[in-house]
Amino acid sequence: MNTFLGLDYNLWWFLVFGAVISGYAILDGFDLGAGSLHLFLRKEESRRIAMNAIGPIWDGNEVWLVIGGGALFAGFPVAYAAIFSAFYVPFMVFLVGLIFRAVSIEFRSKEPWSWWRKAWDIVYCFASIVISLSLGLMLGNVVEGLPLNSDREFAGDLLSFFNPFAIMVSITTLALFMMHGAIFLTMKTENRLFVKLHVLANNFIVFFVVSFVITTLYTLLYIPHLSDFFKSRPGWFTIPLLMILSIANIPRQVKIGKYRFAFISSAITIALLLIMVAIEVFPYLLYSPQHPGNSITVYNAASSTRTMKILLVMALIGTPLVGVYTSFVFWTFKGKVRLDEMSY
């Protein structure tokens, strides 16, 4: 087996893919969250400020989804083929959600009529919610596993996606994004809108913690194999422990008004959640509970080692570049939102 720094290429690419997905969840997570809570803001001015807070950056955030799709396609084509043909209907709904969200941001400010803007506000908010829920639903099903046939293709039906675990993960994802988004907006707003978002952030923290606890309890009770890894290796318990500390830190920082730290904490929470998911599912990319032999793993789904090497080189060159200009753009638009003639 070819290795790089002691780890084989498949594992490396699994880590890269995981990092890209985490990056996507952290970055698009806050703008999806900001979108999902959009209708909680009542005044036209507040909505404009909230939308402009994500205006210059949401598009860059969404690119991480494109990179993630490419990373999966390139590194694990069998998994890419199986996952997206299996999730055909939910994924189409997700994509239509993305279209409507993108155009609602783009179109909303183009006309002065209040019905026009209210209509796009509703589209924007619902599209954000649908995207978050369907992402969570698909994540839940991937974690839990899907029925696969001997060709490693999906053998279930649409209704099987709507099982209790996947629905709980779905709601938890929405809650997580709303919390993340509300905290992000507190950093970008002032005065009464800021006070309102502070209250909203606290509410969404409660929403998230409650749904997270319920999902975790359900997992421990009904899907015990997902916690096997941690039960057999007590040393790794530091990761869930860190996650609990990081979650606990969010309301603390919000309370003392350190919103940036609260935001960093919720970003770390997202990353740790996905790291836990990755540890629990590894080496499976798609587990088949009925016939474990049909499961898709990072080894039987992978591209050739040569491609893995090419991909790693690309990641090593590309990531610093993306990091540099993403930071530059975030830095340009740092601080509270100022509306000007170029704003949405």
Add this chain to the structure above:
Amino acid sequence: MNVEILARVQFAFTIGFHYIYPPLSIGLGLMLVILEGLFLKTGDRIYEMAVRFWIRIFALIFGIGVATGIIMEFEFGTNWATYSKYVGDIFGSALAAEGIFAFALESGFLGILIFGWNRVGRGVHFFSTIMVFVGSLFSAVWIVVANSWQQTPAGYHIVGQGMNARAEITDFWAMVFNPSSVDRLLHVWVGAILAGGFMVLSVNAWYLLHRKHMEIARPTFRIALVVVATFSLLQLFLGDRSAGIVARYQPAKLAAMEGHFDSSARADMYLFGYVNNRTQNTSGVKIPGGLSFLTYGSFKAPVTGLRAFKPADRPSQVNSIFQLYHLMVACGLAMIFLSLLGCWLWWRDALFKHRWLLWVFAFSVLLPQLANQAGWFTAEMGRQPWVVYGLLRTSDALSRVVSANQIIFSLILFTIVYIVLFALFLFLLNRKIQHGPVDYGTKETIEDGSRRDNPILEHEASQS
């Protein structure tokens, strides 16, 4: 209806709709770089007004391009799972490169391009404009490389057998620079620049016709005219090179483009005509031996015809390919004629004197769009029945777990969504064009200038 036809219709529909926008982004990107460069060089506010007007149009187009483009990346997996497994090793790496090198660059700097005019220095903004343009050029690179590999595969070997067979990279650079990549990429780039250039021409022609914003419309029109004249002539040369590649590597496609059936005979070139798919007969106005001449430099040289291939190995919809190809060529020639006519009148100092000509220019925006669509349809339909030429058949490339009903569901969904989207796009584009460029005024009066350009602020101002 069978799954293969439905999946192909869906792919053609979603990619065709998507392909309205990225070429405009690339072409307008170049126009933005030119206009902003002129503004920085001359300091003339005319150019500032022009560039900021086009940035707004660009933002609208770019937004829809992104929204419809994300669909495409995942449609490979949803509808063409077997294809995805087969080409993942190759196509996937091109797509990953596209994401990390091109889209990230474009989208990152797009924020500054659109929102940053008063927030960053002029140099930084100009740099961002260039980066967005470069990013859009890059994004064409990787997708065209991946598609060209499907046309002329290189740098790979096949591993496994039957349904588990797949292509693996043996030589990355041979894959990237496969025989058709470079020529097709240049052809696509220039097609995109023409799309943007003609759009600028068209809008400014409309302003001139309506005697609006004349002081901006005249210089911008002239700049765009230079761009389209240069690139439409270049396209003639590049198109010929692309056809040469097709002749060499995909003889069945070339034969279908000209409706040439005889397995080995002199081939004619049609100005227009009709192919009877059933009787395998082509009729129309032709230059005898024209295709032989263009391909081999002699009017008598034999060209491989469609009958040289087994019916299962050659495209069946010959008439459609023939018509689409001729539509592309006709649009290309019309663009050359129009832009040269414009240049000649300019030289005679009579560019803006003929209203009928301005009307022609106002509608000329459709020419590159038609040519781009027709060209891609020719390329993709001409490759049939293969999805990877000579290696994987389209009928084998499907997702076997996806049913016809699921595809019908998504096809109806996308049809409705895209019709709504297109109507909104045209409506907003029209409103923006009607609104036109705005004089932002000097630094002292920027507040009032800002109001004039933002529908919401403008509305508030008129209320109070």
